[in-house]
Amino acid sequence: MKFTQDKLGWEPWLEPPAEDELTEAHRHALVDKARAASPYFRLLALDPRVLHARTTTDNDIFYNADGGLPRAERELAATATSRHNGCVFCASVHARFAAHYSKRPGDVQRLLDDGVDAPQNERWRAIIDAAVALAATPGALGADHLAALRAAGLDDLEISDVIHAAAFFNWANRLMLSLGEPA
Amino acid sequence: MTADVIDTLARVRPGSRLDLLRDRRPDAREHAQRAYDALFAPDSEEEVTSVERAAVAAFVAGLHQDPAVARHYADRLAEHAPGLVATIEREIEEARTVGPYGVYDEPALAQESLIGPAYRAARRDALGERLAAALDHAHLLVFRPRESSRDALKTLIDAGWTTAGVVTISQLVAFLTFQVRVVAGLRLLGADR
DSSP states (O other): OOOSOOOOEESSSOOOGGGGGGOOHHHHHHHHHHGGGHHHHHTTTTTHHHHHHHHHHHHHHHHHOOSSSSHHHHHHHHHHHHHHHHHHHHHHHHHHHHHHTTTOOOHHHHHHHHOTOOOOOOOHHHHHHHHHHHHHHOOOHHHHHHHHHHHTTHHHHHHHHHHHHHHHHHHHHHHHHHHEOOO | OOOOHHHHHHHHHHTTTHHHHHHHHHHHHHHHHHHHHHHHOOOOSSSSSSHHHHHHHHHHHHHTTTTHHHHHHHHHHHHHHHHHHHHHHHHHHHOOOBBBBBOOOOGGGGGGGBBOOOOOOHHHHHHOOHHHHHHHHHHHHHGGGGGGHHHHHHHHHTTEEEHHHHHHHHHHHHHHHHHHHHHHHHHHHHOOO
16 A cells, blocks of 8 residues: 555554443544544544543644634645655545645645655645654754745744644654554 | 643743734644643543653653753653653663654555664663553654554553553653644744744
8 A cells, every 4th residue: 555645444453442332421532423433533532531632632723714824734734744754544634635625636646656855836845844844753843944934925823833733643643553554 | 720831841921922823723722731631630540550651751752852841751750750760761862763764564665664773671670561561662653653563552462551551652652742843843933033
């Protein structure tokens, strides 16, 4: 399997609770009730307080429409982070969102096929480079990345959104990669 | 209700530009802190004890080499398990490297594989096998998450972790990789212009 915009399945390596075993606390932690069908979220529901906080943080970073970075570019930061960390499943989901909201499926596909160094326009280049630098351990995000984001026209809130979207996928990638695999 | 840890570590002052920016994403701000509270002031220590949480967190924070974040979690460890501080410090020194790296299983991605160290904690008697296994796994998650495997989880289970315990430890490590990056990013943004 390689990086793709196709819809992938995901299978857990540990046994999650069955849907009919979920308690009220588990269901509350899912935030979105439909996630009871997902083995990934049922597994994370075993620590309900953390899952609830994780999902509420995620939703605000990606869905809050009160200004800031366009949704397409929040998804781009998530895709670049996932591509760099090596999460094929996460990249597939967020590449589809990035392609849909930007209407630039070809540019997204190039990021998947050729990686984070593949050519992109100035604005996407700056966002991808910042996400990659932030994914490094120890961190490698520096003043040059910020200057490139500003030169590409991003304001403080947009830059803050890049930081949060990319940082969040360091959290998400590690859960998705370590608890199961794409199927 | 504890002080907001990201604000403290990124030096976000009330009324500052960063404070106002964080307020634009109020749920993310509140729930990043709630995740911290859920991990470090849990309802139950049945699956993962406070000492285990503090030790794994100090290890993960130390691997990131951000002095403010590392000190915060080293101080927490000193509160919960002063006897482990020196051991964890030495493990951190030996475990530090640069990531992410790792070998891809997928043949189509083999040419992108970057081979790097798999860490095994050295002081297993002082740590106990259960905590030592958690540190090994934390290093895998921080530096080479693409090498995660069913076998890695089986190693944790064999060391005495339950499925729920594995979920909590995984969340703890993964959350910290988020928190340290938000702190670093905000601090950089706050220092700009």
